[in-house]
Amino acid sequence: MTGKSGVRDSLKRLPLLEILAPLVLFYGLRWLGVNQFVALLAGSAIPVVGAVRGLVAERRISGVRLFVLGTMAVTVAGSFVTGSPRALLLRSAVLTVALGFFLLATLFFRRPFLYEAARVVFDEDKQRAWRRSWDDFPPFRQLLWRISLIWGLACLADAAIRIAMALLLPVDVVPALDDGLLVVTLLVLVVVQRFYGRSFLRRNGLRLHGARVAPLAEA
Template identity: 45%
Template sequence: MFRKLAIDLVVPTAVYYGARAAGLSQLWALVLSGVVPALRVLWSVITERKVSGLNAFVLGAVVLGFAMSFVTGEPRVLLVRAAWGTAAFGVVMLASLFFKRPLLHSMAMLVLPEDKKRVWTENWEKYPAIRHALRGCTAIWGVIFLADTGIRVGMALTLPIDLVPVLDDVLLVVLLVVLVVVQRVYSRTIMRRAGLRINGVHVSQA
């Protein structure tokens, strides 16, 4: 996950500022920076021999952004593309609250080892507090990502263009820190009220 974040965020930002230092226009520098995540998606499709919904969305967003920016000739159109992903993720998070299991549950099942998956599934079925905590955390993720979208759009439309790429990366780091802290406090509060344990330690003593 962190390797993908580095490729999709840090590398494109470095490419942008490198291109600007080489004398390219803001539009072409943004185009080049957008090629990096597109190439990663294509490589993922080739190696995994399947197209995930996320990969299709990233590739579609890049292509659409390129097309719109060349039609309008406006680099700010490409800057706004950073907000599309957070908007889509926030909407999907909130929409998953109407499913049997929220998206955070599915995301955890993708990264947990097999033994932990069984424990995770058993806890989900057995404890209402865990279901409550996961649904609440999913809602928190959705709301924060939608708020992030608004901030990104505002930055893209109002701030100096050359400043926005690095601020996008800084905003993501801040977003993740806020999510971890808020989610931890919220989930531990729910567990403590239910008298449950986390990692074998009673929540009230953690």
């Protein structure tokens, strides 16, 4: 649905520094003999620093960054109460659960998540084409609702796997598996979105090129 470069572009947009830096720090500290709790806490501080830096740079409170900081505060506080590093491992699961429920909640909005997410990254010309596609083609609207549902359910499934890993697997292997799961989940979602979206539109005599939907007869 997003074109041949969709998977590659989506992976490029991952915040690699914020993903890899906590991982490197955690395993580096563990190699130096630091205990699991302190090593996880140190790694968890990097996303917080990034969120705070973004707040200062933009001089406004972003809902996403505020949510990340709030989630961090809850999980860190819980880890101190329980004294268990596993509470810190649940941070990514909490974020993913919340994201999944938010995506599902957008199904009750005027427009679903996928419509708004794509519109945000488009320039003005593509935004106009995107709006016209939404207004003019009911199958396109139906597809965006369906794909948004798939994203929401996938996030909840991803979170369930993360919770199981955090509670059942050795603490030292979970951070690496968490990051690997992020890549796998995103890859699967983008592939499903692309091929299912293309097939659905074709069945309805349409095609998507960039932000513009057109009848196949015009291709």
